Amino acid sequence: MSTDRTPGIDRIVVVGNGIAGQTACDSLRTAGFDGELTVVGDESVPAYSRPALSKALLTDGGSHELAAPAHGATELLGVAAVGLDVDARRVRLDDGTDLPFDGLVVATGARPRPLGNGALVLRTLDDALLLRERLTARPSVAVVGAGPLGMEVASAAAQAGCEVTVVADTAPMLPQFGPYLAELFTGAATAAGVKIVSGTAIGLDAGTVTLDAGTRVTAELVVAAIGDIPNVEWLHDSGLLTGGRLIADSRGRVAPGIVAAGDVAHLPIRGIVRRIPLWNSAIEQARVAAVALLRGDDAPEFDTDPYFWTEQFGLHLKAIGRLPVDGDPTFLLGNDTADDPHGPALLHWRHPDGAGVAVAINHRIPIPRLRRAAATGQLPGTVTASG
Ligand SMILES: Cc1cc2nc3c(=O)[nH]c(=O)nc-3n(C[C@H](O)[C@H](O)[C@H](O)COP(=O)(O)OP(=O)(O)OC[C@H]3O[C@@H](n4cnc5c(N)ncnc54)[C@H](O)[C@@H]3O)c2cc1C
Structure with a gap:
């Protein structure tokens, strides 16, 4: 691996061992960072696919496992960050130790909003x-x-x-x-x-x-299942929160040498500061934030049309673009879903500002093609239908 260490950044700590934290580790290595990398996660198991928990795992015991990481970070699992001293550049852990860092990735995700009194929730x-x-x-x-x-x-x-x-x-x-x-x-x-x-x-x-x-x-x-709350409590004394929110710029930066990604972070998306608590958004944000930590303004900005999917009641939906959508769609493939709810169908909407949205229902289509369908409003190339 080439040595491409940003001057002054030898030790990077990633707090949060979900998909944003893991992607940040991978992206730091891909971008050439070969220094000391440590990831801290309060769950005691290795990172897993959270979306699988309410789908394959719940229905038929399907796999929730992710590929083993290749980034070689030191993983401190079952350990929570409980404080951050920005000036001293140290993360305080609940085992009483401190972790010094030159660069920090905040990726602590979110937790369910509780209803209390015995109601179950689904996050872990x-x-x-x-x-x-x-x-x-x-x-x-x-x-x-x-x-x-x-x-x-x-x-x-x-x-x-x-x-x-x-x-x-x-x-x-x-x-x-x-x-x-x-x-x-x-x-x-x-x-x-x-x-x-x-x-x-x-x-x-x-x-x-x-x-x-x-x-x-x-x-x-x-x-x-009444919403989620970003895990920012450990940052309360850090001076990084604005009105209780962790707000990053369009490259995930919250302070010099500190970036944030995933469900924990608010960031400006086309002028609106908000969270996008979605799996692929966490991945995209972490990629951007990792590069921004190493290269600053030379990193690309986060600006992607969100990808989202859900599986329920025999309907598999994949969507690219800004949801919700108003009005009826144009059918790029299939018949009106009112007549045939289970598809396969490929639907398209165009927002008033020109942005496209493509939604596949029970139709197997690779994400880049779905993205093309969203942008063009045309059926992209040859696609393979499936149930
Ligand atoms: C059941 C379920 C189904 C979902 N299905 C979909 C879907 O179909 N499509 C989709 O796009 N999105 C889906 N999502 C959302 C998606 O899973 C999240 O957007 C994504 O997991 C966010 O990743 P993250 O790394 O930011 O946060 P997380 O996955 O929450 O990871 C953060 C990690 O940090 C840990 N942590 C928190 N605080 C601390 C601390 N102080 N110290 C150390 N570690 C800490 C947390 O325990 C957690 O392990 C689903 C979410 C759930 C819960």
């Missing part, structure tokens, strides 16, 4: 194993939250033979997808026997969820 491998085990007894299940995660859990529970009720404060996945796709997915959920109850959960006691309108939903198992 342990959460998924517990939920899977509970589903084997086929309890009645109430899922609070009707975003993609809540609906994937509902799908897995229905597949396990449970009676499932989803508590939805908007139509399922309407804020994430827009009306056309939300209706398609809600139709598939109700066809699978899932009951949707409208309302906002305001309390949970002994398996009874109370909604704002006074309605009650009772189930043997309650799962909450």
